[in-house]
Structure formats: C-alpha cells, structure tokens
Amino acid sequence: HEIIREDINHVIQTARNLSLSDERQILHSICQHFYVDDQKGITNPEGMEGYKLSVDMLIIHGLVGRLRNLVRAARSASVEVVNIAYGGLCAALATLTPEDKHSGCMVIDLGGGTTDFIAYADNAIATAGSLAIGGDHVTNDISSGLRISSATAEKLKIEAGSAVVNLPQRMNKLPIPDDPGSSARVVRYGDLHTIIHARMEELFQLVRGQVKQKDLLHRLGSGIILTGGGANLTGVTELGEKVFGLPCRVGRPRDVSGFTSVINMPDYAAPLGLLRFAARDVKSHASAPGIRGWIKGLLGFRSAS
Known part of the structure; x- marks a missing residue:
C-alpha cells in the first residue's frame, strides 16, 4: 500500500484525539516522527510503501483555569485573544537556527514565575515542559535569607547577584539599599551569591532530571540556550554548563531588525517569538493578510519561518 496524504492526516488526527482531563486544554500537537511498519524516525512518509503507519506526537497542554485567567486579563485590557502559545516554543522560534535544531539543543526560558524548557533532537521537538519556579523565587529567597524587602532583594539580585559564588569577592561587603524604616546594613557578596546559587542549581537540576528521563542529554549537540530575564544573571551560563555538562549560552532573538x-x-525572546508564531498562525483568520503584514513589518522580520 502506498501511503498518501489522507493516510498521514488520518493518523495525525487520531493521535490528536488524546483524552485529557477536563482541567487540561491542548495548546500544541506537534509531529515528531512517523513509523512505517518496522521503520522509525521518518520525517515524511508520503509515497512510501507499507501496511502500518503510526506517529509520535508531542502534546503540549495547560490548565484550563490558568488559561482562562490569561484570556480574561487580556480582554480586560481590550485585547482580543485569537490563540495561546507555549512560551518555550516561542522562545525557540525567536532564537534557534536550523543548525541548532538539527544537531540538538534545549532552550530554557527563565521567567519570573515559571521556567519553560523545550528540547530539539534530530530536527524535531523531543520534549517540553514547565516548572513553577522562576526569578521571583530567587528574589523571595534573598528577601527571606537577608531579611530585606522584596523590592530591595530584586535590586540586589539585578545589580550584584550571581548564580555562582565569586570566590575572590565572597568576603567583600555589599551595602544594602535602605529599606524604609530600616537602618543601613551590609552583607557579604558570598552570602548573596550562595542564596542565588542554591535556587538556580535546584532549578537546573529539575530540568536536567526531566530531560535525562527522556534520554536526551547526549543528543543535545548544540547545548543549552538560556532566554528570559533570568538569562541576564551573572554566572548563569557557567552554572548551566556545570549542571548539564554541556555548552551553555544566552539566546538572543535572531532575524529581526529595529528596536x-x-x-x-534575552528577556524579549519569547515575546518576539510569539509575534513570529502569530505571523504563522493568523493566516487562518479572515483578516490575516493585513495582520500578518503588520506583524512582520513591526519588528522587521526577514523571515516568519
């Protein structure tokens, strides 16, 4: 039997009919690889001969309640929501090259409240996930550990923070910006860096554990790409290399101009990737040509692929 497009569409649709609990909503269903009889790792089976066709499909889903809250917040700001996209996928769309995807890599988007990660292997998305840990938790740790306000902790994290303990600097004293009603204080750099290091190492170890469970670490030839506000933290790539045992770099949006x-x-990787996702996705709507052209022109996309 020669496999035709209708066969491929049927097996994809069957895989998409995944039964989820009422609390979950599918955001993306992504084809990874096809199987034709005993052959695996096939990207496009159309035209091949075979009797059994199956597909590996990655389903990215989210909690319905949280998604509805996001939509409600957008509408309260007079913004109509057409679709919802996973932040890790958006960060990858903005920063990765075809070579990165082919040789294998993982994008970790370090946000304030959450951390998203998405791994590519053999030019296909191999796994993705989200952890409820982010930069805000680092700030809270600093605030609690040094007994200072959250605002002061955030300021210290940005201006003097490091994900690794700077040994030559660790005993040096760091003035703490005055909190209202508090007297001037100093702390050692080493104390601040130790607090940050502990949380960031925990975060990276959690991501590593999930990727190791999928047996993917040895397939990430291009290493780890960090995006999001947390990627600005001093020493974060050094810590990433230590935890993952792979090259680690900061990912910056590519193929855009202006601004x-x-x-x-790296803070804007996911938002810019969302625009790229929208430029692809909006063509399914009636007003697509105008909107798509506006999105592509807004930041000077040279390519929306």
Missing part, C-alpha cells in the same frame, strides 16, 4: 535596545536582550 536594537530590545532585540539583543
């Missing part, structure tokens, strides 16, 4: 103060920052 140079924005596009070179």
Whole structure:
C-alpha cells in the first residue's frame, strides 16, 4: 500500500484525539516522527510503501483555569485573544537556527514565575515542559535569607547577584539599599551569591532530571540556550554548563531588525517569538493578510519561518 496524504492526516488526527482531563486544554500537537511498519524516525512518509503507519506526537497542554485567567486579563485590557502559545516554543522560534535544531539543543526560558524548557533532537521537538519556579523565587529567597524587602532583594539580585559564588569577592561587603524604616546594613557578596546559587542549581537540576528521563542529554549537540530575564544573571551560563555538562549560552532573538535596545536582550525572546508564531498562525483568520503584514513589518522580520 502506498501511503498518501489522507493516510498521514488520518493518523495525525487520531493521535490528536488524546483524552485529557477536563482541567487540561491542548495548546500544541506537534509531529515528531512517523513509523512505517518496522521503520522509525521518518520525517515524511508520503509515497512510501507499507501496511502500518503510526506517529509520535508531542502534546503540549495547560490548565484550563490558568488559561482562562490569561484570556480574561487580556480582554480586560481590550485585547482580543485569537490563540495561546507555549512560551518555550516561542522562545525557540525567536532564537534557534536550523543548525541548532538539527544537531540538538534545549532552550530554557527563565521567567519570573515559571521556567519553560523545550528540547530539539534530530530536527524535531523531543520534549517540553514547565516548572513553577522562576526569578521571583530567587528574589523571595534573598528577601527571606537577608531579611530585606522584596523590592530591595530584586535590586540586589539585578545589580550584584550571581548564580555562582565569586570566590575572590565572597568576603567583600555589599551595602544594602535602605529599606524604609530600616537602618543601613551590609552583607557579604558570598552570602548573596550562595542564596542565588542554591535556587538556580535546584532549578537546573529539575530540568536536567526531566530531560535525562527522556534520554536526551547526549543528543543535545548544540547545548543549552538560556532566554528570559533570568538569562541576564551573572554566572548563569557557567552554572548551566556545570549542571548539564554541556555548552551553555544566552539566546538572543535572531532575524529581526529595529528596536536594537530590545532585540539583543534575552528577556524579549519569547515575546518576539510569539509575534513570529502569530505571523504563522493568523493566516487562518479572515483578516490575516493585513495582520500578518503588520506583524512582520513591526519588528522587521526577514523571515516568519
């Protein structure tokens, strides 16, 4: 039997009919590889001969309640929501090259409240996930450990923080910005860095554990790419290399122009990737040509692929 497009569409649709609890909603269903009889790892089986066709499908889903809250918040700001995209996928769309995907890599988007990760192997998405740990938790740890306000802790994290303990600097004293009603204080750099290191190492170890469970670490030839605000933290790539045993770099948006103060920052990888996702996705809506052109022109996308 020659496999035709209708066969492929049927097996994909069957895989998409995954039974989830009422609390979950599918965001993305992504084809990884096809199987034709005993042959595996097939990207496009159309035209092949075989009797059994199956597919590996990665389903990315989220909690319905949280997704509805996001939509409600957007609508309260007079923004109509057309679709919802996973942040890790958006960060990958903004930063990865075809070579990264082919040789294998993982993007870790270090946000404030959550950390998203997505891994590519053999030019396909191999796994993805999200952890309820982010930069806000680091700030809370500093606030609790040094007994200072959250605002002061955030300021210290940004201006003097490090994900690794700087040995030559560890005994040096760091003035703490005055909190209202508090007297001036100093702490050692080593104390601040130890607090940050503990939380960031825990975060990376959790991600590593999930990827190791999928037996993917040895397939990430291009290493780890860090995006999000947390990627600005001093020493974060050094810590990433230590935990994962792989090259680690900061990912910056690519193939965009204009707003140079924005596009070179890892903070904006996911938002810019969301625009790229929208430029792809919006074509299914009636007003697509105008919207798609506006999105592509807004930040000077050279390619929306």
